[in-house]
Amino acid sequence: MKKFLYAFLIFAIAILWSSCRKDFVTxxxxxxxxxxxxxxxxxxxxxxxxxxxxxxxxxxxxxxxxxxxxxxxxxxxxxxxxxxxxxxxxxxxxxxxxxxxxxxxxxxxxxxxxxxxxxxxxxxxxxxxxxxxxxxxxxxxxxxxxxDAVFLFPQQFNDGTIETLLLGVDDEGNESRVEGFFLEDTELNWTNEKPYVVYGYAAVGQNKVLNIEAGARVHFHADSGLIVGNLGSLQVNGVLSTTEVLEGEVIFEGDRLEPGFADVPGQWGTIWLTDGSTNNNINYATIKNASVGILTENSDGTANPTLTLNNSKIYNSSSVGLLARTGHIEANNTVIGSAGQASLYLNLGGRYTFRHCTFANYWTNSFRVFPTVLLDNFLDIGNGTVFTADLVQANFSNCIIDGTNGIELFLDKNNGAELNYNFTNCLIKFNDFNNRFNNNDLYNFSNDLIFDETTKILNSDVFDFKDTAKNEFIIGADSGANGIGNTPAMPFIIQSDILGVPRTNPSDVGAYNHITFDD
Missing domain, CATH: 2.60.40.10 (Immunoglobulins)
Structure with missing residues (x-):
């Protein structure tokens, strides 16, 4: 028996060895x-x-x-x-x-x-x-x-450290800094001749104005963005485009140009309009794939908006599309699309006017808890510390609020401050199937002083957008947004839609007039 097993083993080894040798015969x-x-x-x-x-x-x-x-x-x-x-x-x-x-x-x-x-x-x-x-x-x-491009970046010092910007100091004297640099006077006019690629945060200093010409392309590296400092100003001078290449628009996005990165959220930081920045105007711009599209804090103390936003689009933000803390904003014909949290978050009060805007959150990259639009008048920083500020006004007229959640408008009030808001000729998705808000006065939809009788509160989706996966929020012929607006009494800026098409009377609500989609 032992002889048989020994012979079998020798035979098996020979077979395996010859088999292995065959792999190397090429x-x-x-x-x-x-x-x-x-x-x-x-x-x-x-x-x-x-x-x-x-x-x-x-x-x-x-x-x-x-x-x-x-x-x-x-x-x-x-x-x-x-x-x-x-x-x-x-x-x-x-x-x-x-x-x-x-x-x-x-x-x-x-x-x-x-x-x-x-x-x-x-x-x-x-x-x-x-x-x-x-x-x-x-x-x-x-x-x-x-x-080729114009590259803007912080200085690297001889000891290997990188230039930083001071953001603030906490109660214990610890500095908060971010890699970045102040733009020189010669760097404050961005043209459409070459794209701009920004590393770190490019800052607009005191009493300085950054002008960005129509057709400019601005690309941010990871963890980069734009900061407008105290008494600084941002002027984005895009114009209406006539072709699909958006030749008149100003586009802010990441610096990866491969098609696989075209719609990846969170590739760069934010456009940050800090406390004290003034007279910021953004016209015909697309801001995409940021962490926060625009972050604006407080106002400049004047009667004029700190930020005027016209005919622009913000989408694919990994956190929030437009985040305002005690801000002062006027927005017209603007689309704020999908975001990982809220498309629009008006936090800690402020003063706001939105006309013919579309807020639509069809985020699919992860589970989303926040609604499309969130308004409150406080900021809880933990340890029992809560800051409050009056929401002096948040007026929405001829606007769409929609998304994949059942409830896409959330109102939250701290009694230590005012919370004033008004919706007129709006279309709002609010499906309270659990009746959680029946006895909440913030959602008294029969109160014409808050929710005008022309505003429609929907329990189902009749918005009929062109392609939500691509953040294309043009409405179709079957949309419930058609013909429920009131535009003729509105400012000239919204007498046409975001594509330059004249509005009718009664108008469609949202940033776009409706079209008939191809089958």
Missing amino acids: VPSSGQLQFSKDTVYLDTIFTNIGSSTYNLKVYNRTDDDIRIPTIQLGEGESSKYRLNVDGIAGKIFQDIELLANDSMFVFVESTIDINDFTGGDQFLYTDAIEFDTGGNEQKVELVTLVQ
Whole structure:
């Protein structure tokens, strides 16, 4: 028996050894490789900013284990691309084995300095991954569009530290700082000639004005944004666009230009209008993919709004679209779309006017607790400390408030301060199916002084938006928002909708006139 087991063991080892040896018996590639794509487009990148990592899958569809003599970039070591083949980084590889009917990944990245080439503010850089040489050579093309830009960033000191901005000091004297810098006088006029890429927080100093011209493109790196300081001012001078490229609009977004980042929330920080900033005007702007689209604090003490927001869109904010603390805002023809918490949060009182605005929160990236629109007059910072401030007014006229939750308007009052609000000719989603708010005077929908009789409180969704997944909140022909507004008595700024289409009488409510959708 022992002899039998010993003989069987020797036989099994021989079989396994010969089987393993077969894995290392390869034949040269014969030019029969197949690829997941014939061209790898690395999309647009800014000069000197690394691209995302792209992948190419290489297939050996034959029954032979093969050896690929060379895999290399066409420009060799001088190429602006970088490869990773079978877990090894480099630009030239030799004798790469690929088993029969198997595959492997090749990963591709690039970092390109546009100043190394001629051709203006944009340059199309190309190379190829070459598999083998001579008659067996196969190629996969690589293509990248490189975009020049104006780069703004904090100074790095000799000791390696980065320039910071002082945000404040707590009760114990501890400073709160953020990486950032004050814009110089020569940096206060942003044009549409080149995109702007901001690292850290760019700050507008005292008595300074940042002017951003129509058509400008502003890109923020991660954890970056814009701060307008005491007595500073932001003027965003976008105009109505006539084509789908939005040539007249000013666009604020992250600095990753690949399509996969087009709608990723939270790529950058916020536009922060700090306490004491004054006369901020934003016209025809899109603010997308921030943590907080706009954060505004307090007012400048004048009778005029601290922020006037016209014909603009804020969406894909990971936290809040527009967050105001004791702010003073006037907004017209503005859309505040999906956000991880609230689209609009008016916190700790203030003074607000919203005309023909659409607030619609169709956030799908996580579970959302907050309503689309939230109003209160207090701030609880814990340890029993609560600050209060009067909500002097929050007037909503011809507005839409909608979202995926049943209740999309929440009102919260501390009796230590006033909470004044009014809704006229509005369409509001409020489905209180548990009757939680039946006896809450804040939601007395029959009180015409708070909820005008022209305002409709809906228990179902009849808003009929074009495409909520893409934050396209144009209303359709079947929308309940059609023809319930009152625009002729309103200011000239809203006699047309956000697309420049004249309003009718009675008007549609929200930022858009309705259209008929294509089937």
